[in-house]
Each structure stands twice: as C-alpha cells, then as structure tokens.
Amino acid sequence: MKEKPTDLEAPSVTNHRRSHSTISIEKQDIINEEVAQSWTRGQVKNDKNTKQKNPLAGLTKDELLADVEAFAQEKNLTHILDDLKKGALIAQDPKSFESLTELSEGEKDIIRREKTHRWSQPFMMYFMTILCAGSAIVQGMDQTAVNGAQEFYFHEFGVTNAWRQGLLNGAPYLCSALIGCWTTAPLNRYFGRRGCIFISCFISFASSFWMAAAHTWWNLLLSRFLLGFAVGAKSTTTPVYGAECSPANIRGALVMMWQMWTAFGIMLGYIASVAFMDVTHATIPGFNWRLMLASTAIPPFVVCIQVYLCPESPRWYMMRDRYQSAYDALCKLRPSSLQAARDLYYIHAALKVEEKLREGKHLWREMFTVPRNRRAAQSSFFVMFMQQFCGVNAIMYYSSSMFREAGFDRRTALVTSLGCGITNWIFALPAVYTIDTFGRRNLLLTTFPLMSLFLLFTGFSFWIPDDTSRTACVATGIYLFMIVYSPGEGPVPFTYSAEAFPLYIRDIGMSFATATTWGFNFIISLTWPALVKAFQPQGAFGWYAAWNIFGWIFAYFCLPETKALSLEELDQVFSLPTRKHINHYRGMLPWYFGKYILRRDVEPQRVLYDYE
Structure with a gap:
C-alpha cells in the first residue's frame, strides 16, 4: 500500500x-x-x-x-x-x-x-429532533432516579442482602438484554419507528407509576423488570429514526445528540432525587422515593403526545411500498x-x-463468519462492553451510597450526587464537536488512562482518616472521572456501533451491540453492592481502574478509527486483519515515544490505510 x-x-x-x-x-x-x-x-x-x-x-x-x-x-x-x-x-x-x-x-x-x-432546516426537522431528545431524556431519567430512591426503599422493604439490592436496581437491564433489545425488529416492522417509540415510552410511563405504588420489594422488582421492555427498543430505535429523517449534512450531529440528551435525562434523575428527598405524607410511607420514581413518567408522557405529530421515517414508508x-x-x-x-x-x-x-443470506451467520463483519462486531462489542466496565454506571446508580460510605449524611450525599449528573451533561457537550474532529479512537486513548487514574484516586481516598478530607477527595475523584468519561466512553459506543456494520446487517448488528451494553449494565448494577462488601471501596474502584487500563491497550492495538469515513472506506478498514493492526501500532510505539516524549524530529509515520 x-x-x-x-x-x-x-x-x-x-x-x-x-x-x-x-x-x-x-x-x-x-x-x-x-x-x-x-x-x-x-x-x-x-x-x-x-x-x-x-x-x-x-x-x-x-x-x-x-x-x-x-x-x-x-x-x-x-x-x-x-x-x-x-x-x-x-x-x-x-x-x-x-x-x-x-x-x-x-x-x-x-x-x-x-x-x-447546514442548520437552516424546516420546523418539522427541529420538532423531530426535540422528539428524539425527549426520548433520550426518558432513557437517562429512568437510569438515575433510582440512585436517590434506593436510599429509602432498601430501608422500607428491609432489603439488606447485597445481591438482592443489585438485582432490584439492575432488573430493567436484565430484561432489556434478554428481551427488550430483541423486540426492536418486530416492533419496527409492524408499528414503524414512531410506533416503536410510542410503545416503549408508554411502557416507561406505566412502569413509573407501578414502581411508585409498589408495596413489597418483589412488586418493585416486577415493575422495574417491565421497564426493561422499553429500555432496549427505545435506545435502538430512536437514533435510527433520527438518522433516517435527517439530511446527510447534519445526520452525524443529530445522532450524536442521543448521548447528550441522555446525559441531560441522567441529570434530571438526580434533580428529582434532591427535589423530593424531604417530602413526606402522613398516611403514605416512603412518599419521597415514590415521587422520585413517579416523576420519571413526565418525559415519556410528553413524548407519547408528540410522537404522532412527527412524520414517520420515509425509509420505513418505502420499505412498505x-x-x-x-x-x-x-x-x-x-x-x-x-x-x-x-x-x-x-x-x-x-x-x-x-x-x-x-x-439468500443468513444474516446472523454472516455477522460472525465474514471477516469484515466479525471485526466490526468485535469492535462494537468492545466499546459497548467498556462503556459499562469503565465503571461509570456503578457511579450513576450508587453514587449516593458511595458518598454515604465516604462519610456524608444522606441529604449531602444526594445533593453531591446531583453534581455528578450536572458534570456528566456539561462535559458531554464538547463531544458533539470532538467526536468528528479528534476522532473516536483518540478520544478513548486519551480518556481511558485518566478514568483509571481518577478511579484509583477515589478508591484510595477512602483510606484518608480525616472526615472532611476524605469526603472532599472522594467527591473530587468522582467528579473528575465524570468529566473525562462524558466526552469519551459516553458518546463513542453508540456512534461507533451505528457506523461499523455494513448496511445489510446493520439492524442485527445494532441489536447485538445494544444488548451487549445493557447486559453488562445489568452485571454492574447487580454486582456493585456485593463487590464493595467483599473488597471495600478501594478494591471495587481498583477493579474498574484495571479494566480501563485494559481498555486503553485494546483500543490502541485493535480498535480501528471510523471518523469521517465513507461506506467503502469502512469496508477497507474492517477488512484489514486485526493481526496487521496490532503489528502496525506495535511498530509505531518507538515513533510516538521519540516524537512526543523525547521531542525529537522524526520521519513521517507509516500509515495503515490507503484511501486513494
């Protein structure tokens, strides 16, 4: 070449x-x-x-x-x-x-x-964008309203077993990985993109009230499991709907906004926890946590009203002649x-x-037997896996208990958790620009080591004997982690997976990728309480810090860049054997060391692909 x-x-x-x-x-x-x-x-x-x-x-x-x-x-x-x-x-x-x-x-x-x-578009294009943003907000709020609510319902229902606590919090993601993600294709086929979004948001709306009315821990478990039917279908369909309705020149930015508005919904979940934490009712036990969970019904209600005011995907209409x-x-x-x-x-x-x-093709078989497709699946699996095992959702779901473990009282822990949501959203905004300029791979290579460092800093801070210093360092470490996560492993996985697969297996590929992220999300939710109990916060944070080091190594040697590449160029990138990718970047290590560490004048580096 x-x-x-x-x-x-x-x-x-x-x-x-x-x-x-x-x-x-x-x-x-x-x-x-x-x-x-x-x-x-x-x-x-x-x-x-x-x-x-x-x-x-x-x-x-x-x-x-x-x-x-x-x-x-x-x-x-x-x-x-x-x-x-x-x-x-x-x-x-x-x-x-x-x-x-x-x-x-x-x-x-x-x-x-x-x-x-580029942004001179008709009103309906912006109205459709608002709809997709609202669907993303539903997703984010469903994820984090439980963060504050669990501080109350664990006590009310007497849930002290660490595994049961993890199962309660992770139930939606178990359902999503096993069932929800795989309902996407039939729902889209029979009801359209809008219909799938409506059904999933209606399930979110209904399950919110069921959770708020739960009278036992197993009743709450069932309602949260129902929520999982909505999580997978919504997270797969909404970005596709936005992409199919958008003109090519702004499609990337609109698809990227899924992650940005999910981060906004995550922040709203924290806000609901703080807003209702002191609300009581004379005859209704746990009125505060019930309001926290019930508040998640508001965004899906708005989306359900709005969705049929938008046009259906033109592509879906044409598939039905x-x-x-x-x-x-x-x-x-x-x-x-x-x-x-x-x-x-x-x-x-x-x-x-x-x-x-x-x-005449067996699409599932082709995804793993055709080398080009298998490498796309490998890369998508990696970025989706690392979105969970970088440790972010342990913080999203359990930050309040982390801060209480560090020495905060419950009120302060909930308020400090709100800062995590605000930080996550604010620092997701730059990714709209950097993901297409700095690149997907470079964002990961930059942020993985920093996430590992800040997790170690957070974990080791639990050894500080002074209460004030310990709580300050734990909060600082978690905030710094969120700052570097938000423009890196936050937006990259869904963007990367959406473009890695060739068109003819893209639907199956995205279902596979989405099921991967929600499956490992469940594992994080389930295991964190037991992990902290067994290894203390230092060991638990150190565990995910180690995974971030693994993430950097894999991304450097094995993850192709997909920034600004056309379909034919992506075919070329993923057709290159992983072995050659590893050998190329292994050979480039002395070049990077000489240029960026020793600051020497070096010859132009070798390239891996030729697009001419």
Whole structure:
C-alpha cells in the first residue's frame, strides 16, 4: 500500500458516500450483485485497495433519466417527475451540480445552502429532533432516579442482602438484554419507528407509576423488570429514526445528540432525587422515593403526545411500498420539494442495494463468519462492553451510597450526587464537536488512562482518616472521572456501533451491540453492592481502574478509527486483519515515544490505510 502522513487516528477523509440510483432492471441486478459481492467478501488482498464503485458512474444521462421515468410510473409519482429527474442528476454526482443546465439558479442556490447553511432546516426537522431528545431524556431519567430512591426503599422493604439490592436496581437491564433489545425488529416492522417509540415510552410511563405504588420489594422488582421492555427498543430505535429523517449534512450531529440528551435525562434523575428527598405524607410511607420514581413518567408522557405529530421515517414508508407517504414526509423534513425528490430517489436506490445484499443470506451467520463483519462486531462489542466496565454506571446508580460510605449524611450525599449528573451533561457537550474532529479512537486513548487514574484516586481516598478530607477527595475523584468519561466512553459506543456494520446487517448488528451494553449494565448494577462488601471501596474502584487500563491497550492495538469515513472506506478498514493492526501500532510505539516524549524530529509515520 502507498503511505502518507497521518496521526493517531486514521487520516481524515473528504470522500463522501456516493449516491446510488436505479437503472434498467437487468442492469441494476448486475450492479447490485457486484456491490453485494464487494460488501460481503470481507477481505482485501494485501497488495490492493478494495473500493466500491458508484453504480451510476458509467451511466449516460439518457439511461439515468429513463430509469427515473420508469420509477415514477411504477410508484405513481409522475406528478413530481420533473423534480425526480433533477434530483437524480444531482445524486449521480453531488459535487457537479453547478454544471447541470437542467437546474435553475434558484435551485442551485438551494443545493448550495446545504453546505453554507447546514442548520437552516424546516420546523418539522427541529420538532423531530426535540422528539428524539425527549426520548433520550426518558432513557437517562429512568437510569438515575433510582440512585436517590434506593436510599429509602432498601430501608422500607428491609432489603439488606447485597445481591438482592443489585438485582432490584439492575432488573430493567436484565430484561432489556434478554428481551427488550430483541423486540426492536418486530416492533419496527409492524408499528414503524414512531410506533416503536410510542410503545416503549408508554411502557416507561406505566412502569413509573407501578414502581411508585409498589408495596413489597418483589412488586418493585416486577415493575422495574417491565421497564426493561422499553429500555432496549427505545435506545435502538430512536437514533435510527433520527438518522433516517435527517439530511446527510447534519445526520452525524443529530445522532450524536442521543448521548447528550441522555446525559441531560441522567441529570434530571438526580434533580428529582434532591427535589423530593424531604417530602413526606402522613398516611403514605416512603412518599419521597415514590415521587422520585413517579416523576420519571413526565418525559415519556410528553413524548407519547408528540410522537404522532412527527412524520414517520420515509425509509420505513418505502420499505412498505408507500412512496407517496414517504415523499410527503420528506417534504415536511426538507427545505424544498427538489431535495425531497432527490432523497426519495436516493433512499429507493439504497433499499434496492440492501435487498440484493440480504437475498439468500443468513444474516446472523454472516455477522460472525465474514471477516469484515466479525471485526466490526468485535469492535462494537468492545466499546459497548467498556462503556459499562469503565465503571461509570456503578457511579450513576450508587453514587449516593458511595458518598454515604465516604462519610456524608444522606441529604449531602444526594445533593453531591446531583453534581455528578450536572458534570456528566456539561462535559458531554464538547463531544458533539470532538467526536468528528479528534476522532473516536483518540478520544478513548486519551480518556481511558485518566478514568483509571481518577478511579484509583477515589478508591484510595477512602483510606484518608480525616472526615472532611476524605469526603472532599472522594467527591473530587468522582467528579473528575465524570468529566473525562462524558466526552469519551459516553458518546463513542453508540456512534461507533451505528457506523461499523455494513448496511445489510446493520439492524442485527445494532441489536447485538445494544444488548451487549445493557447486559453488562445489568452485571454492574447487580454486582456493585456485593463487590464493595467483599473488597471495600478501594478494591471495587481498583477493579474498574484495571479494566480501563485494559481498555486503553485494546483500543490502541485493535480498535480501528471510523471518523469521517465513507461506506467503502469502512469496508477497507474492517477488512484489514486485526493481526496487521496490532503489528502496525506495535511498530509505531518507538515513533510516538521519540516524537512526543523525547521531542525529537522524526520521519513521517507509516500509515495503515490507503484511501486513494
């Protein structure tokens, strides 16, 4: 392969995903078969680049326009034929639209504004974004309202066994990993993206009141288990819905906002704990913790009202051959009918390719037997696993008990936990920018060692004999940990997993990745009380500090960068054997040491990929 300078991450690439379209049925089948073979081959030759070709590259204008006419006739869209033709010409070569004589100056200006005014979008696009943000808030609040509530219901129900405490808190994530994540496909198939979000938010709404009304620990356990049916489906569907409705030029930022608004919901969960901690009722025992859990019904109630005011995913409509509905939805989500027609044709072409890719294949088997797919699954599994085993959710769910163990009274512990939520949200905001500039891999390589250091600092602080110094150091360590977690292992896993898999197995891949994170989330929730009891806080924090060191080693040697890469470039990245990835970065260790530690002038570093 050719070599060219790069940095820690794979080089930033300016190539964009090429647009696909349809031509004559016979010729399209040939093209689709070639693309399918390229995507499923899963291995590149050592001396060659494998790149997907734009299926439209060899077509004449007449061939393209003829296919557009056939498409319009087949789907009863002849009333927008003029826009479809112009849109297809733009999609064939997006960079050359200025030379198209078919476009008026006003239409060219519309296309120019996609780059110069990226956030100039119609009202419905922002309304849809608010819906996705609300769904993320539901997710975050469901996770942390229990943090303060457990300080009261453990005592009220006499739950002193550490394993039972962990099971109560982790029940939603057990249900999500075993059942909830795997209901995503059928719910989406039969009820659509909006329907899946509505059902999952309604379950969150109902389970909130059940939790608040629970009269025994096992009744609370059942209500929290029910909550898990919502957690998996919602966390998988909402980012997909946002991505399918968004224009390509702002899609990454909108998908990234899932994590940011989840962090906001996490903060609201802490706020609810502080707001209701002193509320009492003469005849209702545990009125404060019941209000904490009941307050989590507010965000899903708002989402349930809002969701059917938004258009359904155009892609979902087209998968059911409802092209007029898809076009109407795109008209609400795009600034002009020209852009709506262009995207309608593009999505149609992408679906045709995916149909061919899926045809006759056992998708589960392909995810693990095709080397390219297996490496994507390995990397997605790693980032999702480390999102839990970096130790963050032990803090999210048990920070109040951690602060009480350090010497805080219950009131101070709850207020200090609120600071964790605020810190988590504030420091998630920079990731909207850094995840696409600094890179996914570099964010992890920077934050894993720092998270390990701050966990060790927190754990060792429990040995400080003076109460004031001990509590101050424990709080400082946990806050510093949240500061470095929020822009790193916070946003990277869902973003990375969403782009790592090829299109034809992406649904299954995301279900696998989501089930992984919620499964290990349950393990964290279940084991933390017993871990602290057996090894004391020093050993428990040290355990997760060690996992962060492992995370750094694996990320450095085995995790490919996916920042700013097109589909064909991602195929090349994940087609490279892991062994070669390890050998490359092992050989780069002296280079990094000489450049960044000894501050010497060194030759340009070797590169791992060639995208030319």
